[in-house]
Amino acid sequence: MSLDAAGNVALPRFGSNAGQPLSRRDGVLKVTGRATYAADNHPNGMLYAVPAVSTIARGRVLALDVAAAKAHPGVVEVMTPDNKPPLAHDPDEKLGRFGLRIEALQDNTVRYVHQPIAVVVADTLEAATEGARLLAPRYEVEDARTGPDNGMRFDAQTVALGSPPRAAHGDLEAGFAAAAHLVESDYETPAQYHNAMEPHAVVASWDGDHLTIDMPNQALAISASAYATYFGIPVENVVLRSPFLGGGFGSKAILNGPQLLGMMAARMLKRPVKLVLTRAQMYGPVGHRGATWQRLRLGVDGGGRLTALHHHSLSATSSFEDFLEPAANASQGLYASPAIVSEHTGLRLDIGTPGPMRAPGEASGSAALESAMDEAAYACGMDPLDFRLANYADTEPGSGKPYSSKALRECYAEGAKRFGWSGRPMEPRQMRDDNGFLVGWGMGTALFGCPQFPASARATLRANGTALVETAGADMGQGAWTALAQIAAESLGLDMDKVEFHSGLSTLPDGGVAGGSGHTGSAGMALRNASHEAIRQLADSATADARSPLFGAGNVGVVARDGRLHRRDDESRSESYADILQRAGRADMVGKADAARDPEDAKRHAMYSHGAVFAEVKVDPDLGQVRVSRMVGAFAAGRIINPKLVRSQYFGGMIWGASFALLEEAVTDRRTGRIMNADLAEYHVAVNADIPEMEAILIPEEDPHVNALGVKGVGEVGITGTVGAIANAVWHATGRRVRRFPIRIEDLI
Amino acid sequence: MKRFDYVRPSSIAEAVSAAALPGSAILGAGTNLLDMMKIGSAQPERLVDITRLPGLDGIDWLPDGSVEIGALVRNADLAYDERFARRFPSVAEALLSGASPQLRNAATAGGNVMQHTRCAYFHDLSSACNRRSPGSGCDALNGENRLHAVLGWSEHCIATHPSDFCVPLVALDAVVEIEGHKGRRELALEALHLLPGNTPEVESALMPGELIVALRLPAEAADFASHTRYLKLRERTSYAFAVVSAAAALVVDAGVVQSARLALGGVAAKPWRARRAEDALTGKPASPEAFAEAARLALADAKPSGHNAFKIELARRIVVRALTEAATGTPERTIPLPGSVFTTQAGSNHVA
Numbered sequence A: 001m002s003l004d005a006a007g008n009v010a011l012p013r014f015g016s017n018a019g020q021p022l023s024r025r026d027g028v029l030k031v032t033g034r035a036t037y038a039a040d041n042h043p044n045g046m047l048y049a050v051p052a053v054s055t056i057a058r059g060r061v062l063a064l065d066v067a068a069a070k071a072h073p074g075v076v077e078v079m080t081p082d083n084k085p086p087l088a089h090d091p092d093e094k095l096g097r098f099g100l101r102i103e104a105l106q107d108n109t110v111r112y113v114h115q116p117i118a119v120v121v122a123d124t125l126e127a128a129t130e131g132a133r134l135l136a137p138r139y140e141v142e143d144a145r146t147g148p149d150n151g152m153r154f155d156a157q158t159v160a161l162g163s164p165p166r167a168a169h170g171d172l173e174a175g176f177a178a179a180a181h182l183v184e185s186d187y188e189t190p191a192q193y194h195n196a197m198e199p200h201a202v203v204a205s206w207d208g209d210h211l212t213i214d215m216p217n218q219a220l221a222i223s224a225s226a227y228a229t230y231f232g233i234p235v236e237n238v239v240l241r242s243p244f245l246g247g248g249f250g251s252k253a254i255l256n257g258p259q260l261l262g263m264m265a266a267r268m269l270k271r272p273v274k275l276v277l278t279r280a281q282m283y284g285p286v287g288h289r290g291a292t293w294q295r296l297r298l299g300v301d302g303g304g305r306l307t308a309l310h311h312h313s314l315s316a317t318s319s320f321e322d323f324l325e326p327a328a329n330a331s332q333g334l335y336a337s338p339a340i341v342s343e344h345t346g347l348r349l350d351i352g353t354p355g356p357m358r359a360p361g362e363a364s365g366s367a368a369l370e371s372a373m374d375e376a377a378y379a380c381g382m383d384p385l386d387f388r389l390a391n392y393a394d395t396e397p398g399s400g401k402p403y404s405s406k407a408l409r410e411c412y413a414e415g416a417k418r419f420g421w422s423g424r425p426m427e428p429r430q431m432r433d434d435n436g437f438l439v440g441w442g443m444g445t446a447l448f449g450c451p452q453f454p455a456s457a458r459a460t461l462r463a464n465g466t467a468l469v470e471t472a473g474a475d476m477g478q479g480a481w482t483a484l485a486q487i488a489a490e491s492l493g494l495d496m497d498k499v500e501f502h503s504g505l506s507t508l509p510d511g512g513v514a515g516g517s518g519h520t521g522s523a524g525m526a527l528r529n530a531s532h533e534a535i536r537q538l539a540d541s542a543t544a545d546a547r548s549p550l551f552g553a554g555n556v557g558v559v560a561r562d563g564r565l566h567r568r569d570d571e572s573r574s575e576s577y578a579d580i581l582q583r584a585g586r587a588d589m590v591g592k593a594d595a596a597r598d599p600e601d602a603k604r605h606a607m608y609s610h611g612a613v614f615a616e617v618k619v620d621p622d623l624g625q626v627r628v629s630r631m632v633g634a635f636a637a638g639r640i641i642n643p644k645l646v647r648s649q650y651f652g653g654m655i656w657g658a659s660f661a662l663l664e665e666a667v668t669d670r671r672t673g674r675i676m677n678a679d680l681a682e683y684h685v686a687v688n689a690d691i692p693e694m695e696a697i698l699i700p701e702e703d704p705h706v707n708a709l710g711v712k713g714v715g716e717v718g719i720t721g722t723v724g725a726i727a728n729a730v731w732h733a734t735g736r737r738v739r740r741f742p743i744r745i746e747d748l749i
Numbered sequence B: 001m002k003r004f005d006y007v008r009p010s011s012i013a014e015a016v017s018a019a020a021l022p023g024s025a026i027l028g029a030g031t032n033l034l035d036m037m038k039i040g041s042a043q044p045e046r047l048v049d050i051t052r053l054p055g056l057d058g059i060d061w062l063p064d065g066s067v068e069i070g071a072l073v074r075n076a077d078l079a080y081d082e083r084f085a086r087r088f089p090s091v092a093e094a095l096l097s098g099a100s101p102q103l104r105n106a107a108t109a110g111g112n113v114m115q116h117t118r119c120a121y122f123h124d125l126s127s128a129c130n131r132r133s134p135g136s137g138c139d140a141l142n143g144e145n146r147l148h149a150v151l152g153w154s155e156h157c158i159a160t161h162p163s164d165f166c167v168p169l170v171a172l173d174a175v176v177e178i179e180g181h182k183g184r185r186e187l188a189l190e191a192l193h194l195l196p197g198n199t200p201e202v203e204s205a206l207m208p209g210e211l212i213v214a215l216r217l218p219a220e221a222a223d224f225a226s227h228t229r230y231l232k233l234r235e236r237t238s239y240a241f242a243v244v245s246a247a248a249a250l251v252v253d254a255g256v257v258q259s260a261r262l263a264l265g266g267v268a269a270k271p272w273r274a275r276r277a278e279d280a281l282t283g284k285p286a287s288p289e290a291f292a293e294a295a296r297l298a299l300a301d302a303k304p305s306g307h308n309a310f311k312i313e314l315a316r317r318i319v320v321r322a323l324t325e326a327a328t329g330t331p332e333r334t335i336p337l338p339g340s341v342f343t344t345q346a347g348s349n350h351v352a
């Protein structure tokens, strides 16, 4: 890094800490079992809480056998709507952007299966579990609304967490009138569950009105302040520790009932309480990817260019909240078309409220859009890649804004080359392998936005030449601790091993949300700014001190490198950080800074990560079993801080896409609303054997607008494009266009 | 979790008397039973842990050429026993196609045979289930039943038996050796699991207290070693129960089937032996026509029990495939993805 007189920074691209394929700093701790996850905490006197959950989807709890539960040896208390401690905030009211309405025993109504209806607290997990069973609830049952045929439709006021339900530009009808081909198809995506390896858990301890909570969390500051509001205590009284997460995927960013109940039980009993959800109990109160029923209408002219694109999604939500999968929005921002309309209708069902799940909206929407694009390409007699190139958007459709950067053409070209796309026959069922399996090739475009959340950080340069950098971020396994430390090290002109990185603690400066693929950019910018502030103080001290070799260099500026400040015009004149601090008689210098996107940049540019995914499937012609035999994804996401971690994110996204396309589905009994496969044996996610070969290509891309680091997001873009690519490959192999996900054996025989 | 007693008998006799007490359940590795106890679909008063019983963990080759598999032999140990895998390759293949390495390392032979149905309604205590709670009804019947039975079901129960291991065992005439308070008896494995009829709660022919001590494969079962396969269709490539599966074993001489064995998995409450198909194959050329006819006969009595008509056609096709593969010959070495259709054919280049 170098700093000119005005304090502006030019970042070296190579040879710095950032850009290196470092392994995760916490990797060894994790694989040796020494990383302490929330449920590994056992404060003295801790009790175990087990939620009793409803087995009906809709109705009321009439009776609970509290006496039987209390009589069970080891049971300490049964918390029900009748005796739960009061809350300062009504759980039936929203609480900020990530605080959806939740169920915290406010009354005896049941709104979905697996809703907590009581909490049993005991000396042991076993006693609490048995106590919960002994409650043997009696219900008044109402008919469950479980699908489009019996759910209640409503006009969406918002989608996702408060986004507009409709985006439109151009004249759709004129577009369709001008079309030579019309493609109109319906697609269905099922409810899917995050199934993070680590279940939602909390260990809560109260000391008077001070609350300490160990819980996996993707949004520390927001959560800590929400819990403060629920309990009517100042936010300073809440300490939320989340050093490690065993996956989150969005489900640990949103407030939920069960974790709050654990804190309530601890407050009620004045003892620490641990509450860990079982796998089955995670199918309900902690969010999921809501089901969608999507309709796409594409008008295409004789030259294979879109004249109109209409994307409608009927998105399921709960009876009491409004989180709608923003699937139709996936059609905004990608392909050039004079008219694009994205619209949503809500569908109220007796289910737990859906929430953000890795690429919320984009994943489901892209599955439908990329399938429809394939159908349209075929209708025009065009190669699917050529068709996408014919509809390449050089500026953002609708807004006309330039993209802050967009190396999608390079993604298409490099991906196609590495995959060997050319020579793909147009017609389906043309390719077989040596074993007689049908082979198909499909592709899809990947797209994901680049949000930047406000974040803060602190960088402390210490007299011994090391630094401490701090921000309350979250590492869900994506490697944030490593990538963020790399950014800080680079910004401080120090080696990684000289930089101590603290995170995962709500009392540190707010690191923003680990979500929306925006964490590296958001927390990274805060760390960079804080680091630069510390360096600025150091430079001020040195250049103003006649004893320093840097004295008077204020006008020409200094360069921070390898733990020393160098005169920009004469690099032989330099001084170490330690010496500067020592002479100034300072134990440390502390830089604090905030970061947020410049609103002008945001207004002037459209910002997205892009990619192109190519998939090969093999299908047994008689038996219908499908296997994704090969995937190649090429992605452009601005500057890459750590190629090893980024490649893993792309792999993870593409694997999830394969899972989405072929496996994942929560199977609901239509009569009762109960999920019949709420466990990892029967809710299928991809296993190693499903993913024999994949490649992720990192396409270079410089982005001067997205943020000063040039960093875009990589966490979610990999799912988008992939689902459609696989569905398209299945079509190409078999000639069957399956429009309901996941694609199953019976669809192909 | 409900409180229960745990006993660890030191002899088979002790085990039998403990297991005969009402509310007892025999505990093998517990990969099935303990899961069920956590869910609540099993609530025994007493666990009789047989895993420390001496003498039940051997693979014994008897003088008449038959092999006796102790009830406590772990699934993985059996599958990787070289002599066993050479004589009974489709049994090894079936074992290796099941569950995951971790589960196979733990699971016992007896436990595998006696594992319970995966019917989701059976394991959901809020659902009506005649098998778990006689007379309560069957919520699977009009529910989510795309993977339920197509053969041998009744309106009282449409569940399937999930074991892969049992399918080739039944095809190869395996015998179950049982110890009870009346002493030792033997039963054809085919007769162990019961079709539901009016009493789906009676899952097997074991009497209370009876213990499986061994499974035996007769010497003749090894005659099929060079022409036998187990094929398993599943929704993901590994770590999934069968949608349908088939074990086929042939003795072929100059292109003519001398002797045939065929059994299906995932289609009924028991591993389903297809004897009419076997008879029809015997003496016929090992040809696509003969295999198609065998498949037709094997599924002649099949009928959907719900949204699962596709399984009937799928079962026919996997029968044809398994017979075809068996006729081609058993692969020389254990293939990378046992039981998978993706590694069944010559020239397959999958790397597991």
Ligand SMILES: Cc1cc2nc3c(=O)[nH]c(=O)nc-3n(C[C@H](O)[C@H](O)[C@H](O)COP(=O)(O)OP(=O)(O)OC[C@H]3O[C@@H](n4cnc5c(N)ncnc54)[C@H](O)[C@@H]3O)c2cc1C
Residues within 6 Å of the ligand: A680, A681, B025, B026, B027, B028, B029, B030, B031, B032, B033, B034, B035, B050, B071, B097, B098, B099, B100, B103, B106, B107, B108, B109, B110, B111, B112, B113, B114, B115, B116, B162, B163, B164, B165, B210, B211, B212, B213, B239, B240, B241, B242
């Ligand atoms: C996630 C998962 C996936 C699986 N996938 C597959 C699969 O793909 N294919 C497959 O075939 N299996 C599969 N299984 C099932 C697995 O094979 C069984 O759980 C295992 O074989 C049971 O053996 P165990 O020793 O653990 O039995 P236990 O759980 O100890 O016992 C199971 C039952 O058998 C009874 N029992 C045990 N031993 C005896 C005995 N000697 N005599 C009489 N009764 C006895 C017990 O009382 C109990 O009712 C899977 C299991 C899991 C959990």
Ligand code: SF4
Residues within 6 Å of the ligand: B117, B119, B120, B121, B122, B128, B129, B130, B131, B132, B137, B138, B139, B140, B141, B156, B157, B158, B159, B200
């Ligand atoms: S199919 Fe059998 S096991 Fe399943 S619910 Fe019906 S009776 Fe019970």
